[in-house]
Amino acid sequence: MTGNPLTLTLKSEPPRRVDLSPLSGLPHLTAGEVAALKLWMGKRTLRVDELFEVSGEDTSRLVIKNSCAKLDYIGKDADAVEITVEGDAGAYLGRGMKSGHLRVTGNAGLFAACELRGGLVQIDGNAGDFLGGALPGNKRGMRGGRVLVKGNVGARCGDEMRRGIILVEGDAGDYCASRMIAGTIAVMGQTGAYLGYALRRGTVMLWQSPQSIPPTYGDCGTHTLAFLPLWFSGLKDLDSRFAEPDSAFNRVRKYGGDMASTGRGEILVRA
Amino acid sequence: MIINGIAIDDTFAEAFPMKATRVIITALNLEWAYHAARAMSGFATSVIACGCEAGIERELLPEETPDGRPGLSVLFFAMGGKGLTKQVQTRAGQCVLTSPTSALFAGIDEGKPIPLGENMRYYGDGFQISKVIGGKRYWRIPVMDGEFLTEEATYMVEAVGGGNFLILAESQPQALAACEAAIAAMKKVPNVIMPFPGGVVRSGSKVGSKYKGQNASTNDAFCPTIKGMTKTQLSPEIESVMEIVIDGLTKEDIDKAMKAGIEAVCELGAEKGIRRISAGNYGGKLGPYHFHLREILA
The missing domain is CATH 3.30.70.520 (Alpha-Beta Plaits)
Structure with a gap:
């Protein structure tokens, strides 16, 4: 379909949190049908057009304007949809998204990109705790795709992450890469306490030396690793500092661990 | 005439129908890429007794290779897919994995897969690490000179x-x-x-x-x-x-x-x-x- 993307402009900040997950799979609907969809707000439902001004006709692309942090589950389980959120997003942004491109110009709340399966989630501001993590009680976090955060992220970034890439241009909170199963987390800024706590496999890549390396990690020395130029070349399509040639490196100090867990992962610090 | x-x-x-594949071998410099490529394509003049026919196709500039190092493309031909798979895997393991500073990549991206890192990773004895980059899986296998980087598989085509x-x-x-x-x-x-x-x-x-x-x-x-x-x-x-x-x-x-x-x-x-x-x-x-x-x- 061609034409202007379906645009939902928030009329005013809702009194309670709203579940936007019905807006994830729209390509088969017309703009009129989208306007009539029911959304949950607290214990009551309301039509999309009660909350938003609806315009545009291309339902394969969705723009949410004037967005606020009370809009949860944006892009939940989305597949091959392009979603742009102008403003902040609530919790569970892109939860379980399969493919496509989801971009938030503001901040995102808790559990952004949790259990992500594919596609790209880009957050221009900050992200809350459990970015790319697993829902409480679940044992597998993000299992594919890429997450780019231009600001800072909260605690437990990549908790129980299984596969994929998380890129953080700013700082990461405590317990970054905790219980990580595999995948890659790259942080350009500072990291908090308990970095890589109980990490099993996977790679944590750091541009700055961490506050301290956990005692359950072994120093493997400084090395030039052949995979790094290749890995950085896979980020060239991003609108990010990670795509800039100056950000890339191939020489790192490697710490292997967490020996208190499976101990086959690594923290690579730019040397 | x-x-x-x-x-x-x-x-x-x-001429006859054969199965073929291409691999890309890179190294710290072209000389060491040649050492690996010559070893891997050695004793491969005729399928009559060698199991496959192989040769260096051409030199690759650093900007043409996946890891930005100088390299060579090598072609392999065999009468059947099973034979080709066996030959490429054996030669990769004995000739490229062993060659200092080498890395090994697919030179053909469609067709039936021929495992490279998919099987060689076990040489890492549990210390191997996989990375998916641009939709392709690569393996990092710790070896005595550093790390051997190889793609999961290359692919075979009719030839x-x-x-x-x-x-x-x-x-x-x-x-x-x-x-x-x-x-x-x-x-x-x-x-x-x-x-x-x-x-x-x-x-x-x-x-x-x-x-x-x-x-x-x-x-x-x-x-x-x-x-x-x-x-x-x-x-x-x-x-x-x-x-x-x-x-x-x-x-x-x-x-x-x-x-x-x-x-x-x-x-x-x-x-x-x-x-x-x-x-x-x-x-x-x-x-x-x-x-x-x-x-x-x-």
Whole structure:
């Protein structure tokens, strides 16, 4: 379909949190049908057009304007949809998204990109705790795709992450890469306490030396690793500092661990 | 047809369907990429006894390789997919994994997979790490010089093997010089290899033998030292015959390589002792691909 993307402009900040997950799979609907969809707000439902001004006709692309942090589950389980959120997003942004491109110009709340399966989630501001993590009680976090955060992220970034890439241009909170199963987390800024706590496999890549390396990690020395130029070349399509040639490196100090867990992962610090 | 005094026989080369793959070998410098590539494509002149036919296709600039280091592309051909898979895997493990600073990547991205890192990763004994980059899986295997980086798999495609032509000359040095000129020209053609030593075979064979259990034997019709003792194809002035065999990813690739090679020989001309160009076939009933010399040069 061609034409202007379906645009939902928030009329005013809702009194309670709203579940936007019905807006994830729209390509088969017309703009009129989208306007009539029911959304949950607290214990009551309301039509999309009660909350938003609806315009545009291309339902394969969705723009949410004037967005606020009370809009949860944006892009939940989305597949091959392009979603742009102008403003902040609530919790569970892109939860379980399969493919496509989801971009938030503001901040995102808790559990952004949790259990992500594919596609790209880009957050221009900050992200809350459990970015790319697993829902409480679940044992597998993000299992594919890429997450780019231009600001800072909260605690437990990549908790129980299984596969994929998380890129953080700013700082990461405590317990970054905790219980990580595999995948890659790259942080350009500072990291908090308990970095890589109980990490099993996977790679944590750091541009700055961490506050301290956990005692359950072994120093493997400084090395030039052949995979790094290749890995950085896979980020060239991003609108990010990670795509800039100056950000890339191939020489790192490697710490292997967490020996208190499976101990086959690594923290690579730019040397 | 006579070009520059050289007679072009009205005959054709007969070729066969094969399975093929390409790998890319990189290293710290081109010299060490050559060490790995030569080892991996060694003892691979003919499927008759080597299991596969292999050769270095061309040198790759750092900007052409996945990891930005100098490299080489190597082509492998075998009669079946199973044999090709076994040969590539064995050679990757023994010749590239072992070669200092090397890395190994797929050179063809579609078709049936041939495992590279998928199986070699077990050499890492649990310390191996996988990374998915741009939708492709790579393996980092810790080795004594650092890390061996390899792609999960390369892929096999349908191909053509056994394109050939014969150079008939007045002397052995002249035949060899003509072959060298041909190979130099043919190396510029992509998607082909000339699998024999230096690209040239001096022991062209015919099917069968007087001896039981011998499937192939010397092509006596083209052997100059016995031309008075057998049903020869050689005129009195021919003292040496050499053959160039070509495997290619498509028939068109072999067409181009044969044309480039024969034209390079013809440029030398009869005054350099080259008298005829011919080709090897089995009567046209065994191989589905026929390369008619005069059509290629037309």
